[in-house]
Amino acid sequence: MNKLEAMKIGGAMLGRVRQALYQFTQVGVSPSQIEFKARQLIKAEGGELSFTKVPGYKWATCINLNSGIVHGIPTSQVPLTSGDMVTVDVGVYYHGYHTDAAFTKVVGDSTVAKDRFLEAGLLGLKNALKAVRPGNYIGDISLAMESTLKQYGYKPTKELTGHGVGKELHEDPIIPNMVVSPKEKTPIIEVGQTLAIEIIYVEGKPGLYLEEDGWTIGTKDGTLSAVHEETVVVTQDGCSILTVPSLFQIG
Numbered sequence: 001m002n003k004l005e006a007m008k009i010g011g012a013m014l015g016r017v018r019q020a021l022y023q024f025t026q027v028g029v030s031p032s033q034i035e036f037k038a039r040q041l042i043k044a045e046g047g048e049l050s051f052t053k054v055p056g057y058k059w060a061t062c063i064n065l066n067s068g069i070v071h072g073i074p075t076s077q078v079p080l081t082s083g084d085m086v087t088v089d090v091g092v093y094y095h096g097y098h099t100d101a102a103f104t105k106v107v108g109d110s111t112v113a114k115d116r117f118l119e120a121g122l123l124g125l126k127n128a129l130k131a132v133r134p135g136n137y138i139g140d141i142s143l144a145m146e147s148t149l150k151q152y153g154y155k156p157t158k159e160l161t162g163h164g165v166g167k168e169l170h171e172d173p174i175i176p177n178m179v180v181s182p183k184e185k186t187p188i189i190e191v192g193q194t195l196a197i198e199i200i201y202v203e204g205k206p207g208l209y210l211e212e213d214g215w216t217i218g219t220k221d222g223t224l225s226a227v228h229e230e231t232v233v234v235t236q237d238g239c240s241i242l243t244v245p246s247l248f249q250i251g
Contacts, residue, residue: 001095003166004233007194010094011231011242013045018101018243019250021061021088027108028079031063035074038090050091050098050169057215062089064216069200069208069225070160071215082108085118087227091169098169100196101243102229103250117154117203117224122247124148124199125228132232132239134191138173139183145199146178155206157225160217162198165231177201191234194242198229 017038024037038060042049049060064072064087065080072087080086089102104121106114127144146156156177164171173187177200204223211218219225228247232239 003097003194004192006095006097007099007166007231007233007242010047010092010097011099012244013042013047013094014090014092014099014101014231015242015244015246017041017045017092018088018090018103019245021090022103022105022250025086025088025105025107026080027082030079031065031072031074031076034063034088035059035061042092045092047092047094050093050100053093053098054169060090063087064218064225066224067219067222068216069157069202069219070217070227073213073215080107083110084108085114085224085226087225089227089229097167098165099231099243100165100169100229101231102198102227103247104226104228105251114224116152118226120149120152120154121199121201121226121228122251124201125197125230126248128197128199129230129232129239129241132189132195132197132234134189134234134236136189137183137186138175138189139179139181139186141197142176142179142186143183149199149201154201154203157200157202157206157208159208160200162196162229164194165196166194189234191236193234194231195234195239196229196231198227200227201225
């Protein structure tokens with residue numbers, strides 16, 4: 001089985017897993033229960049846990065609440081409460097290749113402000129995917145995300161990025177959420193590349209901090225953060241989402 005075949009199958013596995021986790025993530029469920037469910041789902045699909053192949057990480061998911069943004073260890077047994085903004089990041093390893101995906105949702109009662117915050121990120125991701133085409137630059141993806149967020153008044157994170165994905169969970173190229181250099185100095189997008197396109201952004205100031213567990217990263221000012229992520233393959237005329245059903249189908 002070649003790379004693309006494996007990643008198409010693995011991506012579809014992960015898409016179904018993410019969809020089930022999206023539906024499972026509700027008021028009264030704890031992060032540790034979401035983690036357990038993820039393990040069950042990935043095993044039932046015939047895949048392997050992707051994230052446990054990262055040195056030092058022992059879990060199938062990363063789960064963050066509210067001001068937590070990435071890499072949250074899913075060990076809490078505290079149930080989610082109405083209004084919590086929850087990010088679940090999960091990966092599948094299949095026939096030697098990784099796929100990576102994430103969602104952020106509000107459980108229970110939301111607000112207009114929270115809905116707008118999530119809407120901004122999903123539109124930013126959609127615009128970023130439109131920029132994924134051969135001959136464009138990685139910087140075009142970054143610009144699409146940053147400019148969309150700016151229209152809404154939110155900020156991308158500089159330190160946290162999307163990335164290539166394949167034999168390793170994190171590969172080159174790095175895909176920033178914001179413009180960090182002239183796009184002509186960023187890598188050119190090529191047919192056949194497999195990329196984890198993720199928009200990682202905050203409601204307030206972009207300063208981040210690392211919690212004492214050595215993994216969880218959150219916002220310094222305690223404001224909301226979110227992540228929306230798909231794994232894609234670059235095609236002749238754009239890109240194809242491998243992690244299906246996509247975020248635009250399950251939200």
